[in-house]
């Protein structure tokens with residue numbers, strides 16, 4: 001538990017069900033959530049952290065005149081926890097290039113689409129509107145390009161005729177809650193790395209197609 005990779009700070013903006021999954025898994029896992037930071041004072045994820053006795057910090061973007069100033073305050077808040085990994089879990093602010101460079105290779109994000117398809121917001125409705133048969137979730141390293149960093153792992157779901165944005169959100173969350181803790185565990189073991197715009201598991205270029213994360 002003393003390896004620096006194993007200390008994780010989670011950044012969120014809302015409900016925090018992914019935080020919950022990460023906390024639940026961490027008791028049996030090889031990492032610990034050292035702190036939770038929200039840009040919204042009313043994010044339910046903050047309550048979840050408190051219930052698990054995990055320290056929280058609010059860095060309210062509305063209190064900062066520019067993204068740079070917000071990013072600086074965020075850096076400060078993160079550094080107080082001294083994490084080896086920053087995990088974005090429903091964190092709905094765009095991070096500036098300096099921030100991303102500073103923590104290069106140490107920021108993960110989970111995104112509700114099969115990237116590189118459907119970056120941005122409102123993904124469930126957009127895949128429905130496009131008549132897609134397949135949807136999914138991606139975990140990727142964060143780089144300067146929004147939702148554009150190299151993918152580490154993906155899980156897909158079939159879209160049924162009865163699905164709407166809400167049913168898709170439920171199905172996606174189920175996948176997320178398994179996939180994200182698994183990827184964070186791999187990072188904690190020092191097995192994941194970012195090199196330029198490529199993600200590696202050990203020496204292997206990711207994503208590995210057709211292979212479940214549990215088999216890695």
Ligand code: GAR
Nearest residue numbers: 014015016017018089090110111112
């Ligand atoms: C998750 O579905 C996550 O993939 C998405 O927000 C949701 C947060 O849920 N993230 C993004 O859209 C990032 N662009 P949660 O607060 O219950 O974990």
